[in-house]
Amino acid sequence: MYSSVFSASILGMEIRGVQVEADVSNGLPSFVMVGYASTQVKEAQDRVKTALKNVGISLPPKRMIVNLAPADLRKEGAGFDLPVAIAILAAMGIVPEEALKGLIVVGEVGLDGTINPVSGVLPVAIYGQEQGFTRCMVPWENIREGGMLTGIQMVGVRNLTDVLHYFQDTEKYLAELPKKEADAKETSEEWEYPLDFSEIHGQPGAKRAAEIAVSGFHNLLLVGPPGAGKSMTAKRIPTILPPLTEEEKLEVTKIYSIAGLLSGRRPVMGRRPYRAPHHTVSPQALAGGGKNPKPGEITLAHRGVLFLDEMPEFSRKSLEILRQPLEDKEIILARVNGTYTFPANVLLVAAMNPCPCGYFPDRTRCACQMREVNRYMGKISRPLLDRIDLCVEVSEVSYRELSAGEPEESSAQIRARVLQVHRRQQERFAGSSLRFNGDMQPSDIEKYCQVTREGKELLERMYAAMHLSARAYHRILKVSRTIADMAGEEQVNGSHIREALGYRLTEG
Ligand SMILES: [Zn+2]
Incomplete structure (x- = not known):
């Protein structure tokens, strides 16, 4: 008997439909898996066989073939386990063929029959919705990722027993699903952030530049001696960022879904991301890496902030990688099996000392030679500096400023102004793909x-x-x-x- 289950493969940020076909026929008992599958996908046969046995379903001594189509598309990951299991169950006549209509399935199967979470559930569900599927069966932990979607019903399963229950009485199973969708909608704008701009004394220049940067999404470089407040300023930028629009939330959540960084507790990205990779970060981790590339830091910062503290300490290669995405707002990765494009529209915030010791041009403390100072600044290439919109000096706060005790503006006050400018831009760019002046x-x-x-x-x-x-x-x-x-x-x-x-x- 033949059956077919619909699933999907993730290539970079792109989703491609995959048909998982199973055929059970008389013949020498065997289990073969074909269709350009990676080793991890091929292991599905062992996991699925064992898992089925552990929930009391033993495979008949027959010839079984599982095919993943289209054949020219490479399939990666453990997300095919569940569609493979269901295809076999359908080919054995345990799952009715008509119940598979309009259903798209992803999930990893553990040896005991548990369905383990996988990455990329949200983009798969979006793809399913676009393709006219009505239900998306996913691991229980991933169900809330689809909470923002209204055109497709998410069906969470904890184990193979749940899967069997679903197919025995679909309506009953759906009726008993907890209303997960409802609470996934509360993607909290409200949050506790322990920092506030009011804690920074003085530094009107740095604060003004930070506000301009955030208001229009322009790249910012803070230069100054250690301890002057560069990182202090940078770390408070999240407190004044405008909220994500619904469309942007979906965009950012999709990235985090593919990167496998969502959890049951955080199924939706409700805020603009803020990424601060250490200067030892590898170029791959920054840009995105792997044979089937996963999003790198620059993509994880999409629609949010990428903060590079001690910028000259980053490797030249890492810094140079930023040039193209800072211009194009997306990053293109070439791999042997194809080219992958990831979104990378970030607000770059960088901080650096003016010289190796950090105190140039204060000659009472800095003994660096001009040659050293120039070499230090030269670590950041001209083309990269060209992409920095706002460069501001952060000098040490005088004792008078520090002790004056004048109340400083709070993040909430600054953010109120940022929101106003954000609204002006939304009106200006309505109907276009632009969101900020920086775009x-x-x-x-x-x-x-x-x-x-x-x-x-x-x-x-x-x-x-x-x-x-x-x-x-x-x-x-x-x-x-x-x-x-x-x-x-x-x-x-x-x-x-x-x-x-x-x-x-x-x-x-
Ligand atoms: Zn120095």
């Missing part, structure tokens, strides 16, 4: 950045005087647009541009 391409800049005559003249003068590249010129305009938005002004004027220019790293 604008040169053609968009022409459309959305109306500059006053005075502003144009200033730009023209500075373009020559500062030897700006075309890229730098566009980035200055984007930052100016955000500064104008923060001031509530429609046109970009000279003062907005002057401030933006002040954050630009000068040549040399």
